[in-house]
Amino acid sequence: MISGRCAACKYLRRRCPSDCIFSPYFPSNVPQRFACVHRIYGASNVAKMLQQLPAHLRAEAANSLYYEAQSRTQDPVYGCVGVISLLHQQIHSVESQLAKTEAEIAVLNSLAQEPAAQIQENEVEATFNNFLLEQDIIASRRFSHPTYISSNII
Amino acid sequence: MPDGFCVYSPCTEKMASSSSYNSPCAACKFLRRKCMPGCIFAPYFPPEEPQKFANVHKIFGASNVTKLLNELPPHQREDAVNSLAYEAEARVRDPVYGCVGAISFLQRQVQRLQKELDAANSDLIHYACSEITTALPAPPGPSSIQSMAPRQRPIDHYDRIGMGNEGGYYEAPAIPTPYNLPWNDNPSGENNAAGGGSNM
Numbered sequence: 591m592i593s594g595r596c597a598a599c600k601y602l603r604r605r606c607p608s609d610c611i612f613s614p615y616f617p618s619n620v621p622q623r624f625a626c627v628h629r630i631y632g633a634s635n636v637a638k639m640l641q642q643l644p645a646h647l648r649a650e651a652a653n654s655l656y657y658e659a660q661s662r663t664q665d666p667v668y669g670c671v672g673v674i675s676l677l678h679q680q681i682h683s684v685e686s687q688l689a690k691t692e693a694e695i696a697v698l699n700s701l702a703q704e705p706a707a708q709i710q711e712n713e714v715e716a717t718f719n720n721f722l723l724e725q726d727i728i729a730s731r732r733f734s735h736p737t738y739i740s741s742n743i744i
Numbered sequence: 745m746p747d748g749f750c751v752y753s754p755c756t757e758k759m760a761s762s763s764s765y766n767s768p769c770a771a772c773k774f775l776r777r778k779c780m781p782g783c784i785f786a787p788y789f790p791p792e793e794p795q796k797f798a799n800v801h802k803i804f805g806a807s808n809v810t811k812l813l814n815e816l817p818p819h820q821r822e823d824a825v826n827s828l829a830y831e832a833e834a835r836v837r838d839p840v841y842g843c844v845g846a847i848s849f850l851q852r853q854v855q856r857l858q859k860e861l862d863a864a865n866s867d868l869i870h871y872a873c874s875e876i877t878t879a880l881p882a883p884p885g886p887s888s889i890q891s892m893a894p895r896q897r898p899i900d901h902y903d904r905i906g907m908g909n910e911g912g913y914y915e916a917p918a919i920p921t922p923y924n925l926p927w928n929d930n931p932s933g934e935n936n937a938a939g940g941g942s943n944m
Contacts, residue, residue, distance in 0.1 A: 630812075632805045639803075639839060647840045654844040658831060666812060667820045670843050671827040677850035684857040691864040698871045 597624040602633060611637050615652035623656055630659040686726065693721045770797040775806060784813055788825035799832035800825075 596613035599606035601624050606613060612633075616624040627636055636655060640648045662669035768779030769786035774797050779786060785806075789797040800809055809828065813821050834843035841848075 630808065631803065632808050635803065635805050635808075639835075643839055651840045654841045657844050658835075658842055662812075662831075666816060667824045668827045669831060670847065671830050673847055674843065674850065677847065677854060680854050681850065681857060684854065684861055688857060688861045688864055691861065691868055695864065695868055695871060698868070702871070 594618075597621045598628070598633060601625060601628065611640050615640070615649055626659045626663055627652075627655050630662050631655065689726065690722055693724075697721055767791045770794045771801075771806065774798060774801060784810055788822055796829045799836050800828050803832040803835050804828060 595606035595618060596610055597616040597618050597620060598612035599610060600618060601621065612624065616627075631639075636652075639655070640651060643651055658670050661673060665672050668675070767773070768777075768791065769783055770789040770791050770793055771785035772779035772783060773791060773794065785797065789800075804812075809825075812828070813824060816824055831843050834846065838845050
């Protein structure tokens with residue numbers, strides 16, 4: 591049995607040369623890493639992509655390829671793009687909440703600065719609701735989230 | 745059987761409109777082969793978008809794409825192809841991080857916004873508390889005021905938490921955090937050795 595083969599060469603059942611492009615990034619103790627990447631990209635594509643990069647960037651590239659391959663395995667339809675879509679939705683949701691909270695603070699601020707003003711309770715509510723509506727519109731305009739991202743990377 | 749031919753062809757399969765008498769699909773043009781009826785690529789790689797297939801082929805390879813598509817029901821294939829094209833384009837633009845770079849950026853944005861929301865909620869509570877303290881007589885001890893402020897909770901991306909909004913706090917569903925990229929705010933994120941980078 592040939593010892594010291596990386597996970598890729600073990601998977602591909604070949605000798606692992608001393609300058610194997612895979613061995614620094616696909617150690618033999620993590621076999622699923624290469625199996626996942628190979629399933630989505632193929633060994634030759636991975637080798638090509640790594641070889642085109644300077645050596646000091648290959649580790650990060652291998653990690654990101656593994657992350658994307660795992661995402662695609664878990665979600666064969668959307669892969670990483672599903673994660674991006676979800677993050678955009680989260681950002682929109684948090685921005686909306688933030689806008690509403692800031693609106694509430696602004697209203698309380700304005701009330702606190704006018705202690706002598708006799709504002710009726712329904713007027714306060716109307717002012718507050720209008721403010722919330724404005725902030726909601728602003729928050730919606732700040733972010734328009736596509737249901738599917740097609741052309742913009744970010 | 746050559747690449748690109750359906751292993752199975754249900755009658756609901758979208759037929760390749762561009763294959764019979766019109767120009768071949770972008771995939772068959774790229775691969776320099778005849779675009780047959782039922783070509784699995786034809787519905788999703790029109791000849792007007794040659795770069796789409798070129799990117800997908802460069803990153804994933806035609807046979808891997810065929811395999812992926814054949815494992816999916818027909819009604820999901822268009823979305824799958826579009827997401828593959830998106831990932832391939834991202835990888836062509838950024839050969840090191842691909843669309844993982846975008847994910848990291850967006851996650852940092854979520855964290856920043858969450859911190860802002862936490863701070864804003866904290867301010868709101870302080871306003872509410874000061875309203876109450878000015879309206880009421882002085883309480884017997886500090887504990888009754890302190891207990892009103894919700895406990896500050898750090899963001900934990902790995903907890904599967906429900907989105908309870910009672911205190912106005914946004915609790916994000918878990919998104920796997922890849923790893924610290926070199927351009928993060930904390931410059932301590934170093935290039936990771938094999939197997940140690942991903943937190944998935």
